[in-house]
Amino acid sequence: EVQLVESGGGSVQPGGSLRLSCIGSGFTFRNYAMSWVRQVPGKGMEWVSSISGSSGDTHYADSVEGRFTISRHDSESTLYLEMNNLRSEDSAVYYCAKDLSSTGWYFNFGDYWGQGTLVTVSS
Amino acid sequence: EVVMTQSPATLSLSPGETAALSCRASRSITTNLAWYLQKPGQAPRLLIYGASTRATGVPARFSGSGSGTEFTLTINSLQSEDFAVYYCQQYNQWPPLTFGQGTRLEIK
Numbered sequence: 001e002v003q004l005v006e007s008g009g010g011s012v013q014p015g016g017s018l019r020l021s022c023i024g025s026g027f028t029f030r031n032y033a034m035s036w037v038r039q040v041p042g043k044g045m046e047w048v049s050s051i052s053g054s055s056g057d058t059h060y061a062d063s064v065e066g067r068f069t070i071s072r073h074d075s076e077s078t079l080y081l082e083m084n085n086l087r088s089e090d091s092a093v094y095y096c097a098k099d100l101s102s103t104g105w106y107f108n109f110g111d112y113w114g115q116g117t118l119v120t121v122s123s
Numbered sequence: 124e125v126v127m128t129q130s131p132a133t134l135s136l137s138p139g140e141t142a143a144l145s146c147r148a149s150r151s152i153t154t155n156l157a158w159y160l161q162k163p164g165q166a167p168r169l170l171i172y173g174a175s176t177r178a179t180g181v182p183a184r185f186s187g188s189g190s191g192t193e194f195t196l197t198i199n200s201l202q203s204e205d206f207a208v209y210y211c212q213q214y215n216q217w218p219p220l221t222f223g224q225g226t227r228l229e230i231k
Contacts, residue, residue, distance in 0.1 A: 035220075044210070044222055044223070044224045044225050045167070045210060045212075045222045046222070047217075047218075047219050047220040047221065047222070050218075050220070059217070059218045060218070061218065061219050062219070095166055095167070100169075100172065100178075107220070108155070108157075108172075108214040108220075109157035109169065109172055109212055109214050109220075110167070110169060111169045111172075111178060111179075112169075113166035113167055113168075114166060115165075115166055116166060
């Protein structure tokens with residue numbers, strides 16, 4: 001059974017940092033592109049960042065470019081999102097998602113999602 | 124950026140009825156479209172990809188259609204568990220991957 005479990009969320013002041021983690025199980029983690037998607041409770045979804053499973057290519061939304069860094073540690077089946085210089089508008093539930101395709105080239109859409117971890121940025 | 128627009132914002136129907144949810148792209152995305160269902164407090168669940176391919180385990184009452192800029196998710200014979208929020212997402216031209224704002228399907 002495929003599972004994704006996020007952790008690392010919490011409350012932080014503006015300008016602060018957090019590192020989110022997502023541990024995958026039930027699939028060959030290194031073969032799949034992964035993404036982070038966020039959602040303000042009660043609102044829509046916003047793609048944040050993706051990383052390929054093969055080349056390690058990364059992509060970011062303009063709103064987080066230069067502040068967030070996505071990475072992966074395939075031997076530990078773990079996806080990370082390092083978030084720096086956090087702003088109030090970064091407050092959301094952050095989901096990690098796995099792509100459907102095992103080619104790992106790029107993330108298109110999520111066939112499995114974690115339960116999410118809440119990030120609150122407030123003074 | 125490809126802007127995705129869903130309509131209606133809220134759809135009120137009774138169990139057993141058929142729902143038709145619309146998703147429009149600001150430019151052609153061919154058939155690179157996914158649909159998700161999300162229940163309160165839960166993660167999104169993939170329903171449809173490639174505009175019309177049902178994901179594993181998705182009941183046959185869910186069907187997707189369309190190409191280019193106009194897409195529809197049809198849910199036949201609504202069940203109680205189908206009342207939730209539905210999102211479309213394009214993956215034809217990115218970054219960024221973009222989502223519609225969602226359609227809330229509620230019990231009438």
